[in-house]
Amino acid sequence: MTAPADGYTAPAASPVPYTQEFPVPPPVPRGAPLTGSVVRVGPLAGLEARGVSAWFGDHHVLDSVSLQMRAGEVTALIGPSGCGKSTFLRILNRMHELVPSAALAGEVLLDGKDIYDPDRRLTEARRQIGMVFQKPNPFPAMSIYDNVLAGLKLTGQRKNRQAKDDLVEECLLKAGLWREVRDRLRQPGGALSGGQQQRLCIARSLAIRPRVLLMDEPCSALDPTSTRVIEETIAELVAEVTIVIVTHNMQQAARVSQRCAFFLAEQNTPGYIVEHGPTGAMFTSPRDPRTADYVHGRFG
Numbered sequence: 480m481t482a483p484a485d486g487y488t489a490p491a492a493s494p495v496p497y498t499q500e501f502p503v504p505p506p507v508p509r510g511a512p513l514t515g516s517v518v519r520v521g522p523l524a525g526l527e528a529r530g531v532s533a534w535f536g537d538h539h540v541l542d543s544v545s546l547q548m549r550a551g552e553v554t555a556l557i558g559p560s561g562c563g564k565s566t567f568l569r570i571l572n573r574m575h576e577l578v579p580s581a582a583l584a585g586e587v588l589l590d591g592k593d594i595y596d597p598d599r600r601l602t603e604a605r606r607q608i609g610m611v612f613q614k615p616n617p618f619p620a621m622s623i624y625d626n627v628l629a630g631l632k633l634t635g636q637r638k639n640r641q642a643k644d645d646l647v648e649e650c651l652l653k654a655g656l657w658r659e660v661r662d663r664l665r666q667p668g669g670a671l672s673g674g675q676q677q678r679l680c681i682a683r684s685l686a687i688r689p690r691v692l693l694m695d696e697p698c699s700a701l702d703p704t705s706t707r708v709i710e711e712t713i714a715e716l717v718a719e720v721t722i723v724i725v726t727h728n729m730q731q732a733a734r735v736s737q738r739c740a741f742f743l744a745e746q747n748t749p750g751y752i753v754e755h756g757p758t759g760a761m762f763t764s765p766r767d768p769r770t771a772d773y774v775h776g777r778f779g
């Protein structure tokens with residue numbers, strides 16, 4: 480990883496206290512029991528970014544971002560458009576390097592081990608750290624059943640029929656979709672509603688047993704009811720997979736996350752983290768007035 484030298488220094492956060500009340504909605508209960516047979520995955524894993532900077536060609540888009548995303552928690556990345564949240568998320572599972580002009584510096588540690596270590600395989604990092612995108616992207620002509628299993632082929636895993644059936648049920652159950660589709664598993668994924676397609680994508684991600692799930696505005700294309708279902712799914716999943724979510728919806732960040740990081744890119748400077756901490760504190764008593772302005776919708 481190479482870093483162009485550009486002499487940029489991130490502005491220091493202001494210590495001005497902020498006291499206005501913010502109506503934080505009640506959080507979705509975490510780790511509620513799932514109905515059905517659930518096979519637990521491996522131990523929970525934490526993710527840590529250390530001094531991550533990113534570029535697209537000469538465009539410096541992230542500057543020295545450090546953040547701990549704790550095991551078994553939902554961390555929400557918030558901030559105005561263009562401040563580098565999606566870029567940061569894509570760095571967390573080595574997708575950033577798919578862009579030909581992209582460069583980065585820093586470390587991303589999964590359980591203390593750098594996923595960018597040259598001795599570690601790229602496919603292993605992507606298997607352990609799954610991604611759900613803004614727009615649901617199931618394979619539209621492929622059956623619901625085969626969509627769930629699609630990642631297995633990519634990772635070279637082979638299973639017998641019974642093991643596949645069990646895995647499909649388990650993942651659809653965890654994604655909150657099983658009851659709606661159990662009688663039509665052979666129908667195409669493209670025939671589902673947008674919200675159902677997004678849950679199918681979550682089920683597909685879970686089938687390869689990730690230790691971290693990255694979600695890039697997973698509800699932005701969905702109606703409020705589907706959004707609520709996905710949020711409940713997130714609350715259940717976090718008992719077994721660490722989640723990092725980018726959202727523009729402050730109510731959603733408050734509902735689903737235990738911790739928040741506020742990103743900002745001011746006046747054509749690269750994005751950086753102004754402030755991060757427990758979600759309740761970020762919304763009710765942020766340390767920096769820019770955080771307060773953002774979470775109260777005064778800009779962005």
Ligand SMILES: Nc1ncnc2c1ncn2[C@@H]1O[C@H](COP(=O)(O)OP(=O)(O)OP(=O)(O)O)[C@@H](O)[C@H]1O
Pocket residue numbers: 535538540558559560561562563564565566567578
């Ligand atoms: N593939 C790319 N090639 C070149 N520049 C890019 C690319 N992807 C993102 N950028 C630039 O990087 C900066 C950060 O973009 P990014 O999408 O990470 O921000 P964001 O905070 O996620 O924005 P939004 O909330 O609108 O999705 C922007 O200036 C954007 O134009």
